[in-house]
Amino acid sequence: MMLHCSSLFLKKINFVFVLRLQNEKWMNVKVGDIIKLENNQFVAADLLLLSSSEPHGLCYIETAELDGETNLKVRHALSVTSELGADISRLAKFDGIVVCEAPNNKLDKFTGVLSWKDSKHSLNNEKIILRGCVLRNTSWCFGMVIFAGPDTKLMQNSGKTKFKRTSIDRLMNTLVLWVSEVHDDMGQKTDMTKKKAVDFSVNPQADRTFQFFDHHLLESINLGDPKVHEFLRLLALCHTVMSEENSAGQLIYQVQSPDEGALVTAAKNLGFIFKSRTPETITIEELGTLVTYQLLAFLDFNNFRKRMSVIVRNPEGQIKLYSKGADTILFEKLHPSNKDLLTLTSDHLSEFAGEGLRTLAIAYRDLDDKCFKDWHKMLEDANSATDERDERIAGLYEEIERDLMLLGATAVEDKLQEGVIETVTSLSLANIKIWVLTGDKQETAINIGYACNMLTDDMNEVFIIAGSTAAEVREELRKAKENLFGQNRSFSNGHVVFEKKQPLELDSVVEETVTGDYALIINGHSLAHALESDNEKDLLELACMCKTVVCCRVTPLQKAQVVELVKKHRNAVTLAIGDGANDVSMIKSAHIGIGISGQEGLQAVLASDYSFAQFRYLQRLLLVHGRWSYFRMCKFLCYFFYKNFAFTLVHFWFGFFCGFSAQVSKKAIFFLL
Incomplete structure (x- = not known):
């Protein structure tokens, strides 16, 4: 097995293949090792996901120790490595070469290329499992160590433990040896x-009573209004939500943001139920009918784009691009024929914003096969590039997300503790x-x-x-x-x-x-x-x-x-x-x-x-x-110094009267007090 790590520092690692699994301490994990993880186990190093027990090489992880988010996230292996499965002999003979970035503390970004079997495959954050994550809802998975020990992103983000001293403590050390606690600082400004x-x-998992305030919307759904159906279909397809069933058979959504959870739940309550997803398909239930869409591309959200899109092929063979995002950004991508609906939607968005609601605009576009194939070929080339990959991908996203047809807008209310x-x-x-x-x-x-x-x-x-x-x-x-x-x-x-x-x-x-x-x-x-x-x-x-x-x-x-x-x-x-x-x-x-x-x-x-x-x-x-503690501590310190000065100066003063002999000024009982 051989691993090249970063163009900045390249190193080769040779291994003697042992065709069995053995337990090792975390301290013995090295770059290039292949590790087996089981459900609910912590990840010991930054891994390239090779295969898993789930279909299509999927696995689910919890990243609470990294970014504070308790919802499950999905990672998926490359299709060429997911075929390795749990075959130890094939995994031990894996001889891929990875060229990746140097160790850094960026939790949401990874760039690399895997060379294996005379072909190159781009690697991003979706293929990597970081140290500190916990494997969830996945029986097992195999991964190759990319970074270990202090090079892992978790350790790159860790800080040193320091002994804390308060301002009163520092002041006291200039006067007398003294020990204090951090609550002295609490009362200060x-x-x-x-x-x-x-x-x-x-709590997003709490049961809610769904109420229908717009009966016209229900009538439009029942009458089969194509625009309303397309609107709800978009909400059920364009998201990053993961679904699972609990022991009672109820559908549970794992969401990365409360907004996405609210929108997918709203579509569910209106008859368009998101059921499951794989790296290649999304399955939803449309008014009682189970429909599987082929997932052709996922255009993820970031702070610069302020929108996300999915490209799917429906059972009739039509290719659709569904997009949702900030209205100021999405309105610039609309086809000129949306002028009237744009004016009406803008008025509604202004009304929602005035009520403190979070808003999104919703739009779609029909694509023909040739247009999509040409664009997807350029996207694959950009993903395989090692130079200016992000810029090339962003340009292709801009190219496909144009001439959109506006469907409407959404508004979500967020309640606080x-x-x-x-x-x-x-x-x-x-x-x-x-x-x-x-x-x-x-x-x-x-x-x-x-x-x-x-x-x-x-x-x-x-x-x-x-x-x-x-x-x-x-x-x-x-x-x-x-x-x-x-x-x-x-x-x-x-x-x-x-x-x-x-x-x-x-x-x-x-x-x-x-x-x-x-x-x-x-x-x-x-x-x-x-x-x-x-x-x-x-x-x-x-x-x-x-x-x-x-x-x-x-x-x-x-x-x-x-x-x-x-x-x-x-x-x-x-x-x-x-x-x-x-x-x-x-x-x-x-x-x-x-x-x-x-x-x-x-x-x-x-x-x-x-x-x-x-x-x-x-x-x-x-x-x-905090304020009371500070006042009490200050008063106690005044008493402490007064007591010590009074106790010491009395002896010094009494020395002048006793000729500095061994005579004491107080009886022994006073020393005990």
């Missing part, structure tokens, strides 16, 4: 509070700055911000940093600061420190005076460039001038880096609160770490200084118990 966007939504809005409002009134560091996609993070009143329509401006290079991020940060202060930048002491083009030379960032409310939103890719040494102070300056900061699609390591950035350049007390294993690094880095016990395990709780069950308890912990 917390200039910067870090928090992950904990799952505030109502009890007390979330009140807690955020109270902390803001206490001059505690709240930053959201989340692994969720940008749209979800923004919607949570609006739902919590951290983002409002009354804000002067919302800055979105989305540069793909360090230079682009630096320019966007500079323009955002110019919008705040024009040509100069003023600090709270009223002095002009530098003109707009003069570089910053301060060792720390001090408090700024800003008129108006501003918000900063930045995604994980841009944040990686913003945290570089040349840009980090610009980022922190802009963030400190904003009322609200939202960092989305960030890795566990980036969360910790943001906390460390504030600790390095600001004289502030930081607090990190999270509920998942992906928050552990952030919790350990902050002055005060708080874990919330919930559906994502106890890793955050075990790594934290304090823990509780719901986010709303943070208000009382900070504003009541």
